[in-house]
Amino acid sequence: AQTVTQSQPEMSVQEAETVTLSCTYDTSENNYYLFWYKQPPSRQMILVIRQEAYKQQNATENRFSVNFQKAAKSFSLKISDSQLGDTAMYFCASLGADAGGTSYGKLTFGQGTILTVHP
Amino acid sequence: EAGVAQSPRYKIIEKRQSVAFWCNPISGHATLYWYQQILGQGPKLLIQFQNNGVVDDSQLPKDRFSAERLKGVDSTLKIQPAKLEDSAVYLCASSLEPSGQVKFFGPGTRLTVL
Numbered sequence: 304a305q306t307v308t309q310s311q312p313e314m315s316v317q318e319a320e321t322v323t324l325s326c327t328y329d330t331s332e333n334n335y336y337l338f339w340y341k342q343p344p345s346r347q348m349i350l351v352i353r354q355e356a357y358k359q360q361n362a363t364e365n366r367f368s369v370n371f372q373k374a375a376k377s378f379s380l381k382i383s384d385s386q387l388g389d390t391a392m393y394f395c396a397s398l399g400a401d402a403g404g405t406s407y408g409k410l411t412f413g414q415g416t417i418l419t420v421h422p
Numbered sequence: 423e424a425g426v427a428q429s430p431r432y433k434i435i436e437k438r439q440s441v442a443f444w445c446n447p448i449s450g451h452a453t454l455y456w457y458q459q460i461l462g463q464g465p466k467l468l469i470q471f472q473n474n475g476v477v478d479d480s481q482l483p484k485d486r487f488s489a490e491r492l493k494g495v496d497s498t499l500k501i502q503p504a505k506l507e508d509s510a511v512y513l514c515a516s517s518l519e520p521s522g523q524v525k526f527f528g529p530g531t532r533l534t535v536l
Binding site: 307336338345346347348349350353394396398405406407409410412413414415 | 425462463464465466467470478511513515521523524525527528529530532
């Protein structure tokens, strides 16, 4: 079983600044994937970034990076140089995987964090 | 590449009425998912199809919810009869592989039950 907790219901940041969204998780799986999804006000969910648990190096996608602390079961998302288009609900999610990295099961989502970027 | 299509975008019904949602996944995607997203919560998987077979429907309230994907392409989700607590956004998603890693979501159908 997996649980994902996002303790920040809402966050705000000024344009061009950096913001970090928090996520903690609990899982009984030996291997797993962690994700951050973005859901803009139009409601279409988009995958932002993905991390496989056995990889030590933190994933990075342009202005988006994660801080994966496996022992602490923490998976935070850092958005650098925030843009107005980053305004959205952000969901952290987890998914189990086997030792070979093949994922299985169902995505478990956190409650979400509403991020507002101010001009 | 066209995205996941859903219709209608919005639906308002009275409790005890029936409603159906339609989803057309990305072409070639064998795996299709229906999620329920209640306001203020993360999406919850209702059902997962691999082609036209059900992979996981453990969280589908089968007394009132049903879903089908007869030809392994588009899918319908039905609620009959609807309850107030069914008010939510219903998201459809698809992926190439059945691994559960969802990359492509549709815009969702917002259902309001009065």
